[in-house]
Amino acid sequence: MKLIFEKSAPGRRSQLLDRCDVEQFELPEKFRRAEKAPLPQLSEIDVDRHYSELNTRVHGVNTSFYPLGSCTMKYNPRVNEEIAALPGFTGIHPLAPEYSVQGCKEVIATAKKYLCEISGMDDMTFQPAAGAHGEFTGVMLIKQYHQSRGDQKRCKIIVPDSAHGTNPATAAMCGFEVVNIASAPDGCVDIEALKAALGDDTAGLMLTNPNPVGLFDENILEITRLVHEAGGLCYYDGANLNAVMGVVRPGDMGFDCTHMNLHKTFSTPHGGGGPGAGAVGCKAFLAPFLPKSALMDEEGHIQVRSFEGNFLIVVRALAYLLTLGKEGVPEASTNAVLNANYLMHQIKGTFEPAFDRICMHEFVLDLGAFKKETGVSALDVAKTLIDYGMHPPTMYFPLIVHEALMLEPTETESKDTLDWAAEVFRKVYELAHQDPEYMHEAPHHAQIGRPDEVLAARKPVVRFRPAE
Amino acid sequence: MGSYVPSSMEQRDEMLKALGLSSVLELYKDVPEEMLVKGGLDLPEGMSEMGTMRAMSAMAAKNIVFGTVLRGAGSYDHYIPSIVKTVPAKEEFLTAYTPYQAEMSQGVLQSIFEYQTMICQLTGMDVSNASVYDGASAAAEAAAMCRARKRTVTLISAAAHPDVINTVRTYCMGSGTEMRIVPAKGGKTDPEALKEMLTDDVAGFYLQQPNFYGQIEDAEELGAMAHEAGAMFIMGVNPISLGIMKTPAECGADIAVGEGQPLGMPMAYGGPYLGFMATTEKNMRKLPGRIVGETVDSRGERCYVLSLQAREQHIRREKASSNICSNEALCALTASVYMAAMGPDGIADAAAQCLSKAHYLAKQLCTVEGVELVYTGDFFHEFVTTMPEKDKVLKALEDAGILGGLPIEEGVLWCATEKVSKAEMDRAVSIVKEVLE
Numbered sequence: 072m073k074l075i076f077e078k079s080a081p082g083r084r085s086q087l088l089d090r091c092d093v094e095q096f097e098l099p100e101k102f103r104r105a106e107k108a109p110l111p112q113l114s115e116i117d118v119d120r121h122y123s124e125l126n127t128r129v130h131g132v133n134t135s136f137y138p139l140g141s142c143t144m145k146y147n148p149r150v151n152e153e154i155a156a157l158p159g160f161t162g163i164h165p166l167a168p169e170y171s172v173q174g175c176k177e178v179i180a181t182a183k184k185y186l187c188e189i190s191g192m193d194d195m196t197f198q199p200a201a202g203a204h205g206e207f208t209g210v211m212l213i214k215q216y217h218q219s220r221g222d223q224k225r226c227k228i229i230v231p232d233s234a235h236g237t238n239p240a241t242a243a244m245c246g247f248e249v250v251n252i253a254s255a256p257d258g259c260v261d262i263e264a265l266k267a268a269l270g271d272d273t274a275g276l277m278l279t280n281p282n283p284v285g286l287f288d289e290n291i292l293e294i295t296r297l298v299h300e301a302g303g304l305c306y307y308d309g310a311n312l313n314a315v316m317g318v319v320r321p322g323d324m325g326f327d328c329t330h331m332n333l334h335k336t337f338s339t340p341h342g343g344g345g346p347g348a349g350a351v352g353c354k355a356f357l358a359p360f361l362p363k364s365a366l367m368d369e370e371g372h373i374q375v376r377s378f379e380g381n382f383l384i385v386v387r388a389l390a391y392l393l394t395l396g397k398e399g400v401p402e403a404s405t406n407a408v409l410n411a412n413y414l415m416h417q418i419k420g421t422f423e424p425a426f427d428r429i430c431m432h433e434f435v436l437d438l439g440a441f442k443k444e445t446g447v448s449a450l451d452v453a454k455t456l457i458d459y460g461m462h463p464p465t466m467y468f469p470l471i472v473h474e475a476l477m478l479e480p481t482e483t484e485s486k487d488t489l490d491w492a493a494e495v496f497r498k499v500y501e502l503a504h505q506d507p508e509y510m511h512e513a514p515h516h517a518q519i520g521r522p523d524e525v526l527a528a529r530k531p532v533v534r535f536r537p538a539e
Numbered sequence: 540m541g542s543y544v545p546s547s548m549e550q551r552d553e554m555l556k557a558l559g560l561s562s563v564l565e566l567y568k569d570v571p572e573e574m575l576v577k578g579g580l581d582l583p584e585g586m587s588e589m590g591t592m593r594a595m596s597a598m599a600a601k602n603i604v605f606g607t608v609l610r611g612a613g614s615y616d617h618y619i620p621s622i623v624k625t626v627p628a629k630e631e632f633l634t635a636y637t638p639y640q641a642e643m644s645q646g647v648l649q650s651i652f653e654y655q656t657m658i659c660q661l662t663g664m665d666v667s668n669a670s671v672y673d674g675a676s677a678a679a680e681a682a683a684m685c686r687a688r689k690r691t692v693t694l695i696s697a698a699a700h701p702d703v704i705n706t707v708r709t710y711c712m713g714s715g716t717e718m719r720i721v722p723a724k725g726g727k728t729d730p731e732a733l734k735e736m737l738t739d740d741v742a743g744f745y746l747q748q749p750n751f752y753g754q755i756e757d758a759e760e761l762g763a764m765a766h767e768a769g770a771m772f773i774m775g776v777n778p779i780s781l782g783i784m785k786t787p788a789e790c791g792a793d794i795a796v797g798e799g800q801p802l803g804m805p806m807a808y809g810g811p812y813l814g815f816m817a818t819t820e821k822n823m824r825k826l827p828g829r830i831v832g833e834t835v836d837s838r839g840e841r842c843y844v845l846s847l848q849a850r851e852q853h854i855r856r857e858k859a860s861s862n863i864c865s866n867e868a869l870c871a872l873t874a875s876v877y878m879a880a881m882g883p884d885g886i887a888d889a890a891a892q893c894l895s896k897a898h899y900l901a902k903q904l905c906t907v908e909g910v911e912l913v914y915t916g917d918f919f920h921e922f923v924t925t926m927p928e929k930d931k932v933l934k935a936l937e938d939a940g941i942l943g944g945l946p947i948e949e950g951v952l953w954c955a956t957e958k959v960s961k962a963e964m965d966r967a968v969s970i971v972k973e974v975l976e
Contacts, residue, residue: 075653075879084882087620091892092961093899098891099917102755104785107883109660115622118879122626128646131634139636146543147634150588156624159599165614165809166945167605168937174601175808181598188581200672200810201865203852211713240852240862246715249857287569317580319570334865338543342627342869343647344637344669344829346811365705366612367809373709377613377675377702377798378809390595394541396585401576405563406544406551412566413554429566457642465639468853485545486554512837517642520837527834527846531823533666534656 072128075121076535079111085118128518129343130462136488138414140433140465140477141235141283143313143335145407148394151339151387160386165367165378175382182350182389189400190309190329191322192352196361198380202310205330205349206241206277208362208375212328212353213275213304214245215360215373225274225303229265233258233284233469235310238277247274254471257426258284260294273303280324281311281431283469285411285477295325304328304357312336313481314408314432317401321352328353337388348384406482407432410489414480417493421500422452425472433479435472436464442474447503447510449474454521455502455513459495540585605942607963609900611921611954612751612945613674613700614809615801617779617889618958619877623803626876627869637829637865641844648843651831651868654875661781661878661886662795663788664817669829670871671863674798675703677814678745678775679710680861681794682718684818684825685743685771691716692741694733694770698723698750703775707745716742726752726914726923728761737768747775748790752952753897753921754914758790766791778802778815778874779956780919782890787817794818803877804870813870824850827861892957893920896964900955903968907975913949926951927975935974941967 113121130137137144154160163172183195199205210228217225228242233254242249252264259282276298281287288294295305307321307329313336321329333339334347341347353361363372367379395403408431415424415434424430425437438449453463453476465477480489503510514520546554555561567575586594608616627633631646638644638651651669658667671677682693695707697720704720711718721744722732728746737744744765748758762772774792776784779801787795799813800806818826824847832846852859881889897920904910904924913923926932929946936943941963944953955964 072649074649074656075875076656084884085620085880087880087885088618088888088892088957089960091888091895091957093895093964095891096895096898098783098894102785102917103783104663104781104789107887108781110657110878110881110883110886112882112884113879115880118622118876119626121879122629122632122650122876125646125650126626126629126631128644128649129631129635130640130643131631132636133630133634137636139639142636144636148543148588150592152628152633154592154595154599157596157599158604159596159602161805161807162604163602163808164605164608164610164616164806164942166610166612167603167942168933171603171605171937172808174598177598177601185582200676200867201863203862203864204672204676207713207862211709214713236851236853236856236859237862237864239857240855240859243857243859244710244862245713287567289569289571292571292574315567315570318567318576319574320576323574323576340633340869341636341865342867343632343635343644343650343872344868345865346672346867346870347865362709365701367702370701370705372705373712374702374705375676375709376673376706376810376814377700377812381810381812382808383811386595390591392582393586393591393594394588395543396540397579397582399540399542399585400580400582402542402544405566406546408566409551409554409558409563410546412558416558429568431566453640454642457640462636462643463640483543483545486550489554514642518645519642519840519842522641522836522842522844523834524844524846527832527844528849531830531847532833533652533823533830533846534659535652 072124074535076111078117078121079113081112083112083114085115135460136484136492137462138464138478138480139462140479141310143479143481145338145481146483147338147340151390154390155383155386160383178386178389182385185392186331186350187352189316190331190352191320192329193355194358194361195350195352197348197350197385198362198375199349199351200376200381201345201347202330202332202349203237203241204375205351206237207244208351209306209328209330210241210245211373212357212360216304216357217274224272227272228274229268229276231260233282233471235283238308257286258282258469258471259286259288262290265294265297269297269301271302273301275304275306277306277308279308279310281314284426284435285430285433286426287431291324314404316404318404328357333384333388338391339384339387346381346384348381403482410480410482410484414478414489414493418496421497433477436476437472438474438476445503445507447507449476451510451513452499455499455510457514458516461492461495540587605940607941607959609953609955609967610942610945612952613702613798614806615956616806616958617801617956619803620880622880623873623877627873632872638845645842648831650872650875652843654871655831657875657878658815658817661778662817663786664795665820666823667817668826669831670866671814671816671828672867673812673814674775675706677796677816678703679707680827681773681796682707682743682745684794687742690740690742693718694721694736694741694744696721696728696746698728698752699745699747700751726754727756727916730761733761734764737764737770741768741770743771743773745773745775749777749780749919752914752923753918755917755919762791779890779893782886793822799874802874804873811867811870813867813874825860828863828866889957896955896959897922900953900964903964907972909975920956921952921954923950923952932971932974935970936967939970
């Protein structure tokens, strides 16, 4: 389809603003831009139709099944959108006087209380705008803690090799040396490897539990104890919290701080890649190191972005928590786990799970043997699923399983949807045995054929330029 | 009470049965018994949708929404056209994930490609990324882009937003590098001090334009000084001002960043906002975050993909240019719709009105005894005045439904956007007059 710039015509515009009702002030020439910004010129209907057309080329979780592993694509309740659009929330200046923002304060205090209870933490910040941003904040808490004790030699953060890429990237951004330790074959922490890595230079450990292959690490108490004994702290990557809410708490597993992805676990929409919110919780002894806004609160604290963070995301997450309440929170997690196990069970016999045991909220299919047999790769399977109207699972992650497809159905899919999905997987499995060539070229009925990613990287075209 | 689990109780039992289990708790056999939450969490009972709406509306009602806003300082009350609110609320845009699967995400990818282009059109730069969290984190990421082996120090103007300075300081602390603050003089960055501070270990210099006090900096001159000393020049710009003001490219910036909130996002107590980031062709591969590129598909048709991923955390892990993963995609979409709806004339008009109204407000305020401009340089849509009895004055304004300027050490930092009318400003000034005379 055409780009918005290719629909532009000189002189087209909408009259959106009033005429200026004060005397015009002339900006001195030396500060003026030479030409007006060459933005597209469109009437309102052009803009509307353009984005409506684009929107038909997007697949959202509220549209259909989206089992993208590790991304927790659960249904985004409509009412939360309506609440987040209330003028009593949208129309509030972050620097308005305290007496006038009591509602915002209540939202934050209430969300903090509930999320601390769910995570087993004592205090929390909502300043981080996403999961990775939360990781940065959490590891900066660890850094400040050691610095405050004059413990300067703790320069290493331990990260299992099964971890999400954000973990090592975060540790590096915080100035730590990353010690990658090999995982056990099931993605759990190899206790001996951990012991070997620990020492008086250990600042901390970053860990996801359930781990990135969807299994709960039963040695978790020993792991956190070992890190603490070595003088390090334990960071819980909340990426997989949707498996355990109301069942077990990171704080009770021995973790000192954590981030929670409000845009995953607490149902706020992903918006095509954000905005999210990475609420960071910590134990009381780390609370003095939490970030604050220099302008809104006070100087002398770390800060990871302006003001109080993505407030409207917190509003949505709180609305979700109010709706679910005491019973609904664990109900969400237990059903997420039930759905994952059921779907894995229904698919089994065709594609095989990498770990044939009870999983948590997500599971990994290992297509290694299948590929040898049929020549069809995990990528081919993923692309074929698109033809069935299903968003593919996460591909080639975790890295410790080759030809991996990771599925996370979430609790907001019904048994009917899971049965349909299992049926689609069976059909794709059969197709691979009948017509592998067809699958190498899939998708056949999508918006586009497979894109040439090599060309995109080699000759980068990252903006539109009008023809000369 | 509320639940978004659609399977009926019978279906849940069927699923358990298929797994040979009798209770969902059997799914948690790997969790050590002593760790399990006993007796449930200390949370209130769940609510119906009606109940949640009632409870949340009650919280919203405890906030005071001021009809007139004369406060900026990093969050600006601009007019948001209707279409800018409705397009990003479309459920597919709203509920999609990051566009990993290009074959079913062309709508998101193309919208980001268009966003990148519009940011380039607005800033004059060559390339833009798909967004970062906000203006402050964008500044911090830009500082990281400038660092080289022997040049690690970041200089930042004291006249930058305090949250930006503090965020840059935090990121520098993370990476173990130094941030030094270039003092301001008369409300603007002191060029003499900058010159002295541009030592050969300086990687980049960050200048905010217009600065925290609303003053227009001599950006070209300061940027040239940075370049002369071998440092990179980062400009933090207000996107609305670029409707009429010299672009970062025209000022010689290597990297342009800024807070995108004025481009159609509500103030919303501080977020979600939008960090935009653009740079020159030369520095493209140093940009953090997602970048969408054009390519062709297997049928030879033009299409879009997430590109240049070799920079990113899921490939490079600890060697990535940043850990950023989720960004502010829906805010970038909002900004795109805003820029498309406003067009070149609309955004120039918004900028010109901000400028004119701020000068009108300043002139009128200065007719009041004891009120005068603290800084006398050129300004865009914010300015600082002295203000006797500022608490009393601001409270009187608030009682009349007007959020006055921000009280700061030097006086009061005022802001006027295109949204305020002459009548509203006259009313505010008359209240100030009443209190002080």
